[in-house]
Amino acid sequence: MSRDGTPIALERDPSDPKRKHVNPILKLALELGPLLVFFFGNAKGAWLAEQFPILAALGGPIFVGTALFMTAVAIAFTISWIITRTIPIMPLLSGAIVLVFGALTLWLHDDTFIKVKPTIINSMFGAILLGGLFFGKSFLGYVFDSAFRLDAEGWRKLTFRWGLFFFFMAGVNEVMWRNFSTDIWIAFKVWGNMPMSILFMMAQLPMMKRHALPDEDEVAPAEA
Numbered sequence: 001m002s003r004d005g006t007p008i009a010l011e012r013d014p015s016d017p018k019r020k021h022v023n024p025i026l027k028l029a030l031e032l033g034p035l036l037v038f039f040f041g042n043a044k045g046a047w048l049a050e051q052f053p054i055l056a057a058l059g060g061p062i063f064v065g066t067a068l069f070m071t072a073v074a075i076a077f078t079i080s081w082i083i084t085r086t087i088p089i090m091p092l093l094s095g096a097i098v099l100v101f102g103a104l105t106l107w108l109h110d111d112t113f114i115k116v117k118p119t120i121i122n123s124m125f126g127a128i129l130l131g132g133l134f135f136g137k138s139f140l141g142y143v144f145d146s147a148f149r150l151d152a153e154g155w156r157k158l159t160f161r162w163g164l165f166f167f168f169m170a171g172v173n174e175v176m177w178r179n180f181s182t183d184i185w186i187a188f189k190v191w192g193n194m195p196m197s198i199l200f201m202m203a204q205l206p207m208m209k210r211h212a213l214p215d216e217d218e219v220a221p222a223e224a
Contacts, residue, residue, distance in 0.1 A: 030080055031091075032194065034072035034098075039190040041065030042183070062111045062182055069114075070102040093128075094121050115177040115185060118193075119170045126166035129159050154211025158204060165200050169193065 041048065045061025048068075055064050073095050080091060097117055104113040132139040138155035140162055150158065177185045 026083075030076040034069055034076055035190050035194075037072040038065045038069035039186055041068035042186050058106060059109055062114070062186075063106055063109070065186070066102050066105050066111075066114050070099055073098045093124065097121050097124070111182060115173075115182075118173040118189065122166045122170035122173065126163045126170065129163035129166065133159055133163070148208060149213040150208060150211045151213055154208060157207055157211070161204060165197075169196070172196075 042061045042065035045055075045064035048064055049056040049058075055067070058064050058067055077091055077095050097120060101113045101117040101120075105111055129139055133156060138152070138159040140159040141150075141155050173189075176188050180188075
């Protein structure tokens with residue numbers, strides 16, 4: 001229940017005027033922050049274990065990083081909920097998988113679970129986006145609505161392309177963790193995935209420009 005006694009609900013549809021928007025920069029920080037924590041935890045795992053003996057019981061750096069990653073994801077999700085008072089759908093799904101696979105990683109002391117996690121998340125997101133289109137829903141609007149205003153066709157095209165891109169990234173993750181060291185995999189996860197996603201998004205800008213809706217403050221005078 002929220003503070004006013006009303007039930008806590010899933011985030012509203014992107015077209016719903018009552019939907020609360022998160023600042024795009026803050027939204028990026030909440031999404032990228034846990035990954036940076038994961039990178040730091042793995043890179044400085046031995047040092048952190050010396051400073052905080054409780055972490056030494058977890059094992060090597062990858063396990064310290066995993067524990068910190070899980071904590072950071074939970075904190076980011078909580079901050080998002082405090083701001084919007086709704087449960088964000090995409091972070092809910094990805095966060096649940098992070099916590100489940102992170103727990104398996106720590107419990108079984110096998111880093112395979114946390115390495116496979118991006119493959120599962122990307123495949124799941126790809127299936128959700130493309131599956132949503134099959135039922136006439138452009139779910140990508142839930143992610144980017146605070147940054148872009150597109151017409152229905154624009155959201156459909158962008159959703160389809162991102163769906164394919166997520167499956168591509170799932171394949172990339174499989175190649176990286178199966179053929180390279182843990183340190184290289186983590187470095188690519190932090191410093192490779194984001195630039196690739198940014199470049200992909202930049203490649204979509206011409207299409208998005210064609211389907212962009214006018215700003216609300218530009219429409220208001222005409223309606224008056």
